[in-house]
Amino acid sequence: MxxxxxxxxxxxxxxxxxxxxxxxxxxxxxxxxxxxxxxxxxxxxxxxxxxxxxxxxxxxxxxxxxxxxxxxxxxxxxxxRALRGGGGDGGSTCAESRDCYLSMYLAKKPDKADPNEARLSRFTCCALSGEPLAAPAVADRLGNLFNKEALVEALLHKRLPKALSHIRGLKDMIPIHLHPKPDAADDEVRFQCPVTGFEFNGKSQFLVLRECGHVLSVKALKEVKTSACLVCHKEFDEADKMPINGTEEEVAVLRKKMEEERGKLKEKKDKKLANGLSGNKHAAAAVADAEKLENVKKGDTAAAKRFKAADHAPAYANKAVYASIFTSSKKSDFKETYSCRSLPLGRN
CATH class of the missing domain: 3.10.20.90 (Phosphatidylinositol 3-kinase Catalytic Subunit; Chain A, domain 1)
Structure with a gap:
């Protein structure tokens, strides 16, 4: 061995x-x-x-x-060696505690916005600049609130974001009147309903009357059955009620209404252009031009008849002599010789 x-x-x-x-x-x-x-x-x-x-x-x-x-x-x-049970790919082995998953998904994420704070901001701040809402304030046709100065400046410099592209000018702004809350100089919520006293903080529904611009709570108009503003007593229709910061369904209805109004306005302008220029002066000029064109078509060429001086000669004058005043001499009267060349008027 x-x-x-x-x-x-x-x-x-x-x-x-x-x-x-x-x-x-x-x-x-x-x-x-x-x-x-x-x-x-x-x-x-x-x-x-x-x-x-x-x-x-x-x-x-x-x-x-x-x-x-x-x-x-x-x-x-x-x-x-890779850990056994999960194939080394980080998968579950069905042995983990369920509490850790509940704690992970139920924990509040720091980057998630608080819905209460977002709602409060929509009622207390300008939707464009983010500054506190203050007079003069306006609302667009979808119920968003703005400080008028910030919105006008953005329109002038063409800096409106794409989300506000439905605002095209001053006609799309509705001036609103917010009722201040007493002793609210340092409070974040500075306005309230002038009838019920509900704070303008998003917890209660509010609307604006487009005819007068006063902002009231929905409950105030439900409690008092009237067709006149409860502040200025101006008459309004049901269509004049516009929700402020409404739900998605309410905003969709307002958007459809806005598009219908713009469609009617465009149709009215097109119809006006089709009917011709407005005003008696322009209408008379158009009729005169039409009559003149009609006369030309009928063969009325008297105005365009060629002028002949002999036809207008006085009774005691020789027509040929009278005509010579307005016309050049006859070309047959001029002859070229070896010493000069006659150049009658109008020959060259």
Whole structure:
């Protein structure tokens, strides 16, 4: 029987230990040949929960293998095993606690806007500039509120955002009258309903009467059955009631109404242009031009008849002599000779 040669006492072996999975630089070690390969890992900061294995030239290497079994200047690779149960892809193993998921999804996200704060801002701030709402204030045809100065400036400089493209000019602004709340100089909510006293903070529904511009709560008009404004007593129709910062359904109805009004206005303008220019002066001129054109078509060419001086000669005058005053001499009266060339008027 042939026995493997035992390593000589004091023999050493140079080993390169590669640690890419641990994000560490390789280590160049010189260790006694009689020690096992696992001895190379004693000085490494390996967590107790990690699972690893060793390879040499791409082949698995048992930790108990002696260093002497490695080829000279051997290279050993440390590999970490993926965690079992999820395939190493971060998937669920069905063993996690459900409480952690509930805590994660039920926790309030810091970047999510508070709906109460958003509603309050719509009733207390300008929808364009974000500044506190103050007189003079206006509303567009969809029920949004603005400071008039900020809106006019944006229209002049053409800086309206795309969301407000339905505002084309001053005709699309409805001046509104907000009733101030007593002793509300330092409060965020500074207006209220003049009838019920409800604060203008979005918790109650408000509307504006387009005829007079007064802002009232919906409950005030429900309690008092009238067709006149409760502030200025001006008559209004049901169509004059416009919700302020209404729901999506209310805004859709207002948008449809706005488009219908614009369509009727455009149809009226087109009809006016089709009927011709307005005004008696322009109408008379158009009739005169039409009559003149009709006379020309009928053959009335008296105005365009060529002028002949002989036809207008006085009774005691010779027609030929009278005509010579207005016309040039006859070309037959001039003859060219060797010494001069006659150039009658109108020849050249």
């Amino acid at each position: 042939v026995h493997a040669a035992q390593p000589a006492a004091g023999a050493t072996r140079a080993v390169v230990l590669r640690l890419e999975d641990l994000a560490l630089p390789p280590r160049y070690l010189t260790v006694p040949s009689h020690l096992p390969v696992s001895h190379l890992l004693r000085s490494l900061p390996l967590p107790s929960s990690s699972s690893f294995y060793l390879t040499s030239d791409g082949r698995p290497l048992a930790p108990s293998s002696p260093v002497a079994s490695l080829p000279p200047s051997a290279s050993i690779q440390l590999r970490l």
